[in-house]
Amino acid sequence: MAEAERFPGHEHDHAHCVADALAAAEIVCRQRGARLTDLRRRVLELIWESHAPIGAYELIDKLSRAREADGEGGRVAPPTVYRALEFLIEQGLVHRIESRNAFVGCAQPEHPHRGYFLICETCGIAHELEGGALDADLKAKAREMDFEIRRITIEVAGRCPACRRPGGQARSRPSHAGEHA
Template identity: 85%
Template sequence: MADAERFTGHEHDHAHCVADALSAADIVCSQRGTRLTELRRQVLTLIWESHAPIGAYELIDKLSRAREADGEGGRVAPPTVYRALDFLIEQGLVHRIESRNAFVGCAQPEHPHRGYFLICEGCGTAHELEGGALDANLKARARDLDFDIRRITIEVAGRCPGCRKPGGRAASTTHSHAGDHA
């Protein structure tokens, strides 16, 4: 039941979570000879601060409001954010949640892997899982069929333990990106 406890870990240190993600991103980018620019860092921070998969236009709105609050003014252009998202995906720092056209931070950016997610229909929390046997089975079946896999993202919709409780949450107060990486 440890996975359920982690999934419902709605009360975690959010600042620590974001700091860990940014530290991992710095390491990954340094090892790969790429740069985590200020905009990329801001986008990644907003993704990790989100309690559920977050869409590009919500990111644009938040970035634009932050600019206005800082006196920098001006709306952030959508292509700029999409380029930052493309970079973050290419580096394995975020995953795209296809069904929601939204993004979540990757809990294990240091190694390439497939995206397997449990997504709560109640609170919107996305929990990343390690594929293990499922990944091996999919690859074997694709090989048997001479099928060239380009991308795999599996999304499983349901309700987390916190939302199944009587009076469960309608909206998430935190998130869990720390997947079952066994």
């Protein structure tokens, strides 16, 4: 019997997630003939630094601070980041979390699928699920009603195991492995 999938914990090490996501993005883009520019790659990297959804303006701030730190100066223009996000969504590398107007990395960009998410209301971590039977049921119901599905995003709000634990390390926004707010 296969082991049940677990919700990522606060102590989760994101370094491998980031590296795996960037490697998968390179492969997916190469296979599709799409160009993963330095900016698109950096936006994807920032999104994957955490399992919590991140907003476009937070991305703009992080990118702008990084440019200043590198001596490149100048603020990154919002349309530039929105174009990068649009590309990443089109390639299936990122999902938009509608309820938060924010973005999260796609765990399986090489597979066409719908967005099903468990989102912790306390720490903000979002975990992507495979649709399985739910996906099949929704598609069947839509067919019965002669409805063309263009996009499905289901967001389930609740509390993750770490935030439910007595004295658990609840935090407002996870960032890097081992950090706690």
